[in-house]
Amino acid sequence: MPVLRTFFIALSHNRALRRFSERSLVGKRVSSRFIAGMEIEDALRVAEEVNKQGMSVTLDSLGESVTTEAEARVAAEVYHKLLDAIAARKLDANISMKLTQMGLNLSPALAESIAESVAQHASKTGSFVRIDMEDSSLTQVTLEIVKRLHAKPDVRGAIGIVIQAYLYRSKNDIEDLIGNGIRVRLCKGAYQEPAEIAFPRKADVDANFIRLANLLLESPVYHGLATHDDAMVAAAQSYASQHSIERSRFEFQMLYGIRRDLQRKLVDEGYKVRVYVPFGNDWYPYFMRRLAERPANVLFLAKNFFRF
Numbered sequence: 037m038p039v040l041r042t043f044f045i046a047l048s049h050n051r052a053l054r055r056f057s058e059r060s061l062v063g064k065r066v067s068s069r070f071i072a073g074m075e076i077e078d079a080l081r082v083a084e085e086v087n088k089q090g091m092s093v094t095l096d097s098l099g100e101s102v103t104t105e106a107e108a109r110v111a112a113e114v115y116h117k118l119l120d121a122i123a124a125r126k127l128d129a130n131i132s133m134k135l136t137q138m139g140l141n142l143s144p145a146l147a148e149s150i151a152e153s154v155a156q157h158a159s160k161t162g163s164f165v166r167i168d169m170e171d172s173s174l175t176q177v178t179l180e181i182v183k184r185l186h187a188k189p190d191v192r193g194a195i196g197i198v199i200q201a202y203l204y205r206s207k208n209d210i211e212d213l214i215g216n217g218i219r220v221r222l223c224k225g226a227y228q229e230p231a232e233i234a235f236p237r238k239a240d241v242d243a244n245f246i247r248l249a250n251l252l253l254e255s256p257v258y259h260g261l262a263t264h265d266d267a268m269v270a271a272a273q274s275y276a277s278q279h280s281i282e283r284s285r286f287e288f289q290m291l292y293g294i295r296r297d298l299q300r301k302l303v304d305e306g307y308k309v310r311v312y313v314p315f316g317n318d319w320y321p322y323f324m325r326r327l328a329e330r331p332a333n334v335l336f337l338a339k340n341f342f343r344f
């Protein structure tokens with residue numbers, strides 16, 4: 037399976053296939069398995085439906101690695117509109133965004149100032165912005181930006197970060213973030229990373245996820261555990277119950293369209309669940325990372341492809 041993972045992650049960087057897929061009708065239909073739709077309205081409609089099922093939402097306007105400041109500003113505008121719509125419609129939702137979509141590769145200062153204005157807006161409207169974590173070349177700068185913004189009084193508490201269990205450094209980062217009172221989303225990690233900095237074996241990533249999840253569960257800060265893995269969920273449930281950690285003190289997070297059965301089950305058992313709802317035209321790299329995680333999804337998509 038690691039070969040297929042590498043293959044799909046390599047495909048996620050293929051520009052020609054990306055251009056073709058994002059423009060084709062078939063591409064849009066196939067991607068709808070994991071993507072709420074192309075427009076803000078689609079995302080808001082899905083958020084409302086998910087809320088009705090007893091789950092919170094985080095909205096992701098898809099896009100990464102913009103190449104001009106103008107693109108970064110357009111991307112930020114979408115997030116400002118989302119925050120206003122979340123407040124106006126009283127949705128139980130926050131937003132997730134990537135710093136490379138805000139121009140991080142062009143200028144860290146640009147990305148930081150855009151993220152600051154989005155986070156200030158989130159704070160004013162009682163919402164929250166989660167900064168997604170990208171590949172390891174960006175881990176340090178992403179942590180520094182989030183820590184600086186969290187330290188500002190008009191942002192404090194309205195910004196959080198993601199930590200990837202596959203990185204060796206993550207235990208130190210989590211301890212530091214907990215010390216700063218910053219909300220963490222823990223995930224396994226979706227990029228291709230070298231063995232010098234990340235566990236190459238899935239069993240080690242899983243073991244580290246459980247260790248880090250326990251640190252988060254023990255801390256007084258509200259965190260999110262992002263996984264579709266039954267074993268990770270069971271480990272967190274058992275740690276929480278052994279240590280009398282109430283179900284309201286943390287949340288599970290899952291991606292739109294993945295393990296709806298598990299999402300439902302957790303809600304029925306009284307756990308908090310947040311669904312990550314991506315939308316927009318730039319869906320290709322996100323979609324390819326989902327195939328990399330579970331190549332069996334290709335079969336599922338192929339079956340649907342022939343039904344169109």
Ligand code: FDA
Nearest residue numbers: 168169198223224225226262263264265289290291312330
């Ligand atoms: P894992 O891949 O270990 O698989 C365990 C089981 O889960 C599978 O056997 C299958 O049953 C189910 N499963 C997993 N993926 C599936 C899929 N695509 N389709 C169907 N079933 C699937 N990563 C990152 O690097 N930066 C980030 O900011 C984020 N953000 C993020 C937010 C949220 C809400 C989630 C859920 C995930 C992320 N991720 C992420 C992705 C994360 O790092 C990881 O790649 C995926 O969640 C897959 O790991 P799991 O723990 O879910 O299961």
